[in-house]
Amino acid sequence: MPAAPKSAAQTGSPKDIPFEEALQKLESVVEAMESGDLPLESLLAKFEEGTRLVKTCQTKLEEAELKISKLEKNAEGEPVLRPADESLLDNE
Numbered sequence: 819m820p821a822a823p824k825s826a827a828q829t830g831s832p833k834d835i836p837f838e839e840a841l842q843k844l845e846s847v848v849e850a851m852e853s854g855d856l857p858l859e860s861l862l863a864k865f866e867e868g869t870r871l872v873k874t875c876q877t878k879l880e881e882a883e884l885k886i887s888k889l890e891k892n893a894e895g896e897p898v899l900r901p902a903d904e905s906l907l908d909n910e
Contacts, residue, residue, distance in 0.1 A: 837878040844871040 835843075847868040851861060892898045 835874070837875060837882075840871050840874045840878070844868055844875065847871065 847864050850856060851864050851868070856864065889897050
C-alpha cells in the first residue's frame with residue numbers, strides 16, 4: 819500500500835503550510851505536551867516542533883499585517899493593494 823503524501827508540517831517545512839493548519843498543529847502539540855504522558859525525548863521534539871510552528875504563525879501574521887497596512891484606495895475609491903517592500907519581510 820503506498821504511503822500517504824506528507825503535509826508540509828510532516829516534512830519539516832512549516833513555512834509552506836497555511837496559517838490555519840500551522841495553528842491547528844500547534845494546538846495539538848500543546849495538548850500533547852500538557853498531557854504529561856510523553857517521555858522526555860518526545861517532549862523535547864514536540865517543543866522544537868511547537869517553536870517552529872509559533873515562528874511560522876508569527877511570520878504569516880506579520881506578512882498579513884504588512885499587506886493590510888499597504889491597502890489603499892485607487893482613484894475610483896476601490897481598495898487596492900500596493901506591492902509590499904520586500905526588505906520589510908526579510909526578518910530572518
